[in-house]
Each structure stands twice: as structure tokens, then as C-alpha cells.
Amino acid sequence: MEPVAAPNPAAGPQPWRNQCPWVSVPSTVTPCSLSDVMSEELAKELQQQEESAAFPHAISLDTTALIGEGADTDSDLLLAQMLQMEFDREYDAQLRREENKFNGDSKVSISFENYRMVHPYEDSESSDDEVDWQDTRHDPYGPDKPSPNAKRGFVGKGKEITTKHDEVTCGRRNTARMENFAPEFQVGDGIGMDLKLSNRVFNELKQYSYSEQRRSARIHEKKEHSTSDQAIDSKTRLLLYKMVNAGVLESINGCISTGKESVIFHANGGSMDDKMVPAECALKVFKTTLNEFKNRDKYIKDDYRFKDRFSHLNPRKIIRMWAEKEMHNLIRMQEAGICCPEVVVLKKHILVMSFIGQDHVPAPKLKDAILSSEDMKRAYYQVLDMMQQLYTECKLVHADLSAYNMLWHMGKVWLIDVSQSVEPTHPHGLKFLFRDCKNVSQFFQKSGVSDAMGERELFNAVSGLNIKADNEVDFLVEIEALEKINEDHVRQMGKRVQMAYECDGPKEN
Missing domain, CATH: 3.30.200.20 (Phosphorylase Kinase; domain 1)
Structure with missing residues (x-):
């Protein structure tokens, strides 16, 4: 086999070079003149492209824009300011590199933004993701439906800035939010009147609305269940x-x-x-x-x-x-x-x-009945007989007997309202009886019944007791002593009944 001759590089185009992977192809270099390489503008442009490619979020500072184009650079102070700005820019770029190196691909990242020397000015309002504490979906003056006269952000040199904290806009929004109050809280047509409420007034009305709603619920509950x-x-x-x-x-x-x-x-x-x-x-x-x-x-x-x-x-x-x-x-x-x-x-x-x-x-109450002296005297003796029967036969004390709880009907006295009546053995039964006697005695004595007895005499006549005392205080002391004896007697009787029940056991039917 004959040896293959080595290819001659100067022998014209050779297509087999692109097909062989072991052959190195020399890269084409764009020719550049020496004056272009020594140009400062080209060097500055290449540096900015390199930094922007490496750090896309970095912000470069143009010293001519900060100091002013055509400014005199012979001043040492001006040169120092320019150098300081350049140093701050390089320092911020270094912080960016450290931040990217530290965070890497982690989902949780940190920021060195607070340590930067030069902070970019961002002309932006509050974040769109910020949620107000009130529901503004139906707010005619909310962010979805701004007022036609409202101005937001910078509208020109020397003009005012209108934000959500503006007094007029906030007042109109508060008026619209009153529609969310309870239905029973009447707020009127505040939007039609272009009413403006401050935050303090709106918060007070809101709290008052809540209290009225709770009060209304309590009232309705009381009416429904009582x-x-x-x-x-x-x-x-x-x-x-x-x-x-x-x-x-x-x-x-x-x-x-x-x-x-x-x-x-x-x-x-x-x-x-x-x-x-x-x-x-x-x-x-x-x-x-x-x-x-x-x-x-x-x-x-x-x-x-x-x-x-x-x-x-x-x-x-x-x-x-x-x-x-x-x-x-x-x-x-x-x-x-x-x-x-x-x-x-x-x-x-x-x-x-x-x-x-x-x-x-x-039938009229005995207090309101118009009776003659004979009828009043007859009524007195009827009441006396009923009190004695009530005590001796019924074993009851009315405990609230007065001219308001006795009716006059068909020439007779009728007793009503006996839900509070107790037996004489009640711990306060005799005291209740004395109070009834006092009410009855005072009423008939004022009504002109000459035969009406005093409260102590009437008490002895009804109860059959012979309590002797010179005044009402001593009389009540004797009554309390009798009630104490009755209470001890009733307690002993109850113990005896309980012991007998426990010894004999319950009887089967």
C-alpha cells in the first residue's frame, strides 16, 4: 500500500477537513486596528457589557449624569466625589457577587440590600399584592374604581401626590364601606351625598354597629323565649x-x-x-x-x-x-x-x-272597691274568718295578703294570688303571717272599721298563739324564737322518717 501524502494547507479548499474530528480548525479573528484597541470608549463599553452579562441586576452609575455634563473637573472636591461614587459602585458590585455566591440555587435567599452604598430610586406606589383590611370589592371609591378627580403618583413637576391615605379618597371609601354594616343599622345614602368620613369616625360607627347588632340579637332572643x-x-x-x-x-x-x-x-x-x-x-x-x-x-x-x-x-x-x-x-x-x-x-x-x-x-280589688261602712265591716270579718281557716284548716299562710290580692264580688271577699303561700312550719311562716296581719289591720283601720284589731292582736287571733310583748320589736323576737323551735322540730321529724324508711325499706306495690 502506498503511503498517503500529507495535505497541503495552501492547496485550496479541502472539504474533508470539516468531516474529520481530529483536525483542529483555526478560529477566524476579526482584524482590529491599534487605534481602536487604545480607545477608552471601546474599553468602557466592553467593561459595561461584561458587568451587565455577569450581574444583570447591577446598576451602573454615570458620573457625568450625576455631576453634570461639561462640568469643570479641575476642582479637587469634584474629583473626590467622582472617585467616591466609583468606589461605591464597585463596592455594591462586590456585594452583588457575594450575595449570588452565598445564595446559589437555594430557595431561601438572603439580601445585602441594606449594606449597599448607592440605593436606586424606585418611583412606585404600594404593592399590588397588598390587601386592605376592608373588603373593597363593592367600593365605588376603591382601587378598582378610582374617583375621576383622583391623581396618583407623580403627575408633574411641583404637583401633589395622591395615595390611598388621602383624606378625601379615604373618607369616600369609608362612606362606601358603611354598606357592609348590619341591616338594622341605618346609614343613609352617604354615597349620593358625597359624604366623607374620617377613619376615627368610621371606626366608632363600626364598633357601634357591632354593639347594636348584638343588642338587637339579645332583644329578639328575649322576645322569642319570654x-x-x-x-x-x-x-x-x-x-x-x-x-x-x-x-x-x-x-x-x-x-x-x-x-x-x-x-x-x-x-x-x-x-x-x-x-x-x-x-x-x-x-x-x-x-x-x-x-x-x-x-x-x-x-x-x-x-x-x-x-x-x-x-x-x-x-x-x-x-x-x-x-x-x-x-x-x-x-x-x-x-x-x-x-x-x-x-x-x-x-x-x-x-x-x-x-x-x-x-x-x-271584679274590683278591695283597694279600689267603693264600699259602705257596713260592707267594709262585713268584709273585715270575712277576711278574719278566711285567715283563720287558711291557717287552721288549710295549713297555709298567704305570705302576700293585702288589699291588692283580695277581690270584692257578689258581696264577698275572694282571695287570689296564692303562689307564694307557705305552710306555718316554714322557717319564715310566722313572720309572713305577721306581715299579712299588719297589712290587713292597717287597711281596715284606715278604712274606718272601728272593730279592726291591731297587728299583734290579729296575729294571736289567727294563729292561736298567746305572744305577749309591749312593742313590735319584742314581738318579732318571740316569733323568731318560735320559728327556731319549729325548724328544729321539723328537722327531727324528717330524720325520723328517713331512718324508718331506711330500716323498713321501700314497700313493693
Whole structure:
């Protein structure tokens, strides 16, 4: 085989050179003159291109732009300033390089921006990602719908800057935001009047709106779950509808009396299978507001009939116990022959009784009745007999007896409102009796009844006790001593009953 001759570089174009990977191709160099290489402008341009390629975020400073084109550079101060600016620029470029080297490709990066010597001026407003503390979607003066007269940012040399903190713009925005208040808080047409509210006024109105909303919720809750004067709640209304649908009542006519604890309605009676319903009935609806019962637990918590149940009930069920207590007291009085309303039926906190009056007109109270001297004297002896019967036969003390709780009807005195009545063995039973006697004695003495006894004499006549005292203070001391004896006796009797029950055990039916 003959040897291959070495190629001659000067022998024209050789296409095989591009196909051989082991052959080095000399790079083409653009010719440049010596004057171009020595040019400062070319060197400065090449340096700027190199720095911009390496650090795209770096900002170069043009000293001629900062100092002024055509300025006199013979001054040492001016030259020092130019050198200092150049040094600061190089220092900032070095910080950029250190920052990029330190961060690398990490997702979490640090910045040396605060250590830069020359900070670029950025003419920008607040960030678009900033979220205001209010919802401005429906704000006619918000960032989405600026006012036609509003000016933002720099609008020219010597002009003002308008931002979101501008007084007029902020005031209009606050007026528009009042539409987000509660519906029951009336704010008027503030946008139509171009009303401007300051931040202080808007914040006060906002807090007031919240307080009014909470207050309105409490009021509505109270109206829906409690009875008030001449008004009933939804549960009470449902109970009344059931009575009418069941035929116990034919119709309910309206309110005839209101008190601290209850509301009295007049109704036409219907019919029941096991009991005769009067033609005219009185509905006593106990209020469920609890305000009038919070200080009256002393009448029921020490009553042995309800003592065991009192501590296990919530406040609203205690009100039902008041209605139940009045029903039992009225039944006792009716069995003893005392003039009082007749119980028809009890539904939770609604007590249906016979109506004391005629033709929808209630009987007058003894306080308001116009009686002659003979009728007043007759009424006094009737009250005296009823108090004795109530104490001896019914074993009850009215505990709130006065001319306001006695009615005058058909020439007789009728006792009403006995929900607070207690037995004489109650820890304060004798004290309640003395208070009743004092009220009755003072009323009839002022009414001109000469035979009316004093409160101490009336107390002894009703109770059968013979307490002797020269004044009211000593009389009350004797009463408290008797109540202490009765309380100890009742406590001992209760222990004996409990011991007997534990020894014998419960009896099987």
C-alpha cells in the first residue's frame, strides 16, 4: 500500500477537513486596528457589557449624569466625589457577587440590600399584592374604581401626590364601606351625598354597629323565649292553641291584668270529659323572664312539698313549679270552703281558673272597691274568718295578703294570688303571717272599721298563739324564737322518717 501524502494547507479548499474530528480548525479573528484597541470608549463599553452579562441586576452609575455634563473637573472636591461614587459602585458590585455566591440555587435567599452604598430610586406606589383590611370589592371609591378627580403618583413637576391615605379618597371609601354594616343599622345614602368620613369616625360607627347588632340579637332572643306585658312567646302561644283545639277553651279574648309575675287573660270556657269548665275563665300565664323570680326562691326552696325537687331544676322549670304550687294551694282553699278561683287545668306555666267577675268585667280589688261602712265591716270579718281557716284548716299562710290580692264580688271577699303561700312550719311562716296581719289591720283601720284589731292582736287571733310583748320589736323576737323551735322540730321529724324508711325499706306495690 502506498503511503498517503500529507495535505497541503495552501492547496485550496479541502472539504474533508470539516468531516474529520481530529483536525483542529483555526478560529477566524476579526482584524482590529491599534487605534481602536487604545480607545477608552471601546474599553468602557466592553467593561459595561461584561458587568451587565455577569450581574444583570447591577446598576451602573454615570458620573457625568450625576455631576453634570461639561462640568469643570479641575476642582479637587469634584474629583473626590467622582472617585467616591466609583468606589461605591464597585463596592455594591462586590456585594452583588457575594450575595449570588452565598445564595446559589437555594430557595431561601438572603439580601445585602441594606449594606449597599448607592440605593436606586424606585418611583412606585404600594404593592399590588397588598390587601386592605376592608373588603373593597363593592367600593365605588376603591382601587378598582378610582374617583375621576383622583391623581396618583407623580403627575408633574411641583404637583401633589395622591395615595390611598388621602383624606378625601379615604373618607369616600369609608362612606362606601358603611354598606357592609348590619341591616338594622341605618346609614343613609352617604354615597349620593358625597359624604366623607374620617377613619376615627368610621371606626366608632363600626364598633357601634357591632354593639347594636348584638343588642338587637339579645332583644329578639328575649322576645322569642319570654313573656312580657300583654305579650306571650311562641311556646306559650302554642299551648294556648292546643287548649282551643282540644275544646278546653272556646276562645281567648284578651289581657285583663298584668303583674310582676304573671299576665291574666280572659277566655270563654269550652268542655272537658272529666270536669265542668266555667263559662268564663281566667288564664294566668306566668312570665318566663326570670327577673321577678330570682329573689323569690325563699317561698319555695324551704317548702317540704317542693324542697327535694327545687335543687334539681333549672330556673325555667322552677317557674312551672310556681304554677303547680298555686294550683295545689287553690285546691286546698277550695276544699276548705274559702272563696277563691276554681282550678280547671294546668298546662306547664299556664293555669286555667274560673273568672271572678261578670260579662268580661273583672271584679274590683278591695283597694279600689267603693264600699259602705257596713260592707267594709262585713268584709273585715270575712277576711278574719278566711285567715283563720287558711291557717287552721288549710295549713297555709298567704305570705302576700293585702288589699291588692283580695277581690270584692257578689258581696264577698275572694282571695287570689296564692303562689307564694307557705305552710306555718316554714322557717319564715310566722313572720309572713305577721306581715299579712299588719297589712290587713292597717287597711281596715284606715278604712274606718272601728272593730279592726291591731297587728299583734290579729296575729294571736289567727294563729292561736298567746305572744305577749309591749312593742313590735319584742314581738318579732318571740316569733323568731318560735320559728327556731319549729325548724328544729321539723328537722327531727324528717330524720325520723328517713331512718324508718331506711330500716323498713321501700314497700313493693
